[in-house]
Amino acid sequence: MFPLKAGLHHFPHGVFGSADDLIHGTNVRARDTLMVACSGQGFSPDNVSFAEPDRFSVLQHIGASMPSRAECEKHEGLSCDGVEKLFDRHDFRHVIVCGHLDCRVIRNWLQPSIEGHADIGDFRLRFEKGTRKLVDNNYSPKTVAERCTLMICEHVLCQIKNLLTHPFIMERVLAERTSFHGWVIDDETARVFAYSFEESAFVPI
Numbered sequence: 001m002f003p004l005k006a007g008l009h010h011f012p013h014g015v016f017g018s019a020d021d022l023i024h025g026t027n028v029r030a031r032d033t034l035m036v037a038c039s040g041q042g043f044s045p046d047n048v049s050f051a052e053p054d055r056f057s058v059l060q061h062i063g064a065s066m067p068s069r070a071e072c073e074k075h076e077g078l079s080c081d082g083v084e085k086l087f088d089r090h091d092f093r094h095v096i097v098c099g100h101l102d103c104r105v106i107r108n109w110l111q112p113s114i115e116g117h118a119d120i121g122d123f124r125l126r127f128e129k130g131t132r133k134l135v136d137n138n139y140s141p142k143t144v145a146e147r148c149t150l151m152i153c154e155h156v157l158c159q160i161k162n163l164l165t166h167p168f169i170m171e172r173v174l175a176e177r178t179s180f181h182g183w184v185i186d187d188e189t190a191r192v193f194a195y196s197f198e199e200s201a202f203v204p205i
């Protein structure tokens with residue numbers, strides 16, 4: 001179990017769906033779930049025991065990093081078109097944002113940037129301004145490993161927050177057509193930890 005500080009994020013009521021509904025829901029069908037996972041997580045992040053192979057649409061991205069609407073509007077060339085097109089094509093009932101404990105991308109982003117290197121990239125910049133700032137301002141981890149785990153867990157919640165800034169997603173959440181699930185996978189054991197808003201922690205499912 002990975003406990004987090006409560007009250008750091010403001011999510012709309014009912015945004016998080018239950019693991020029970022995701023796994024045993026009555027209307028489970030193909031392509032009803034979008035999984036946003038890290039590109040460093042291997043080729044089949046959707047290879048989970050409870051789901052048929054055609055259940056998930058998988059979007060793998062560096063660090064599972066997702067832009068907010070404001071970022072998309074500010075930076076030309078950066079867009080959320082891919083996600084929007086996926087939502088047009090599939091009636092997603094669930095969105096899983098999935099991090100993993102052995103994330104080399106986040107470990108790398110925690111290293112100091114190369115001095116004088118002006119372009120550190122959109123993804124790293126998003127991480128530094130979002131997740132890293134949030135963790136460093138609100139937690140006092142005792143070890144490097146603890147800090148890294150906090151970053152990995154909070155990063156999942158920050159990407160959910162970013163996705164919720166897009167009106168085409170928020171409208172679905174408010175209409176109770178789509179719910180979110182925050183996951184962190186233990187790469188060694190393949191155990192899934194899901195975010196529980198009530199417990200403010202990632203708990204095993």
Ligand SMILES: [Zn+2]
Binds near residue numbers: 038041063105106
């Ligand atoms: Zn990763």
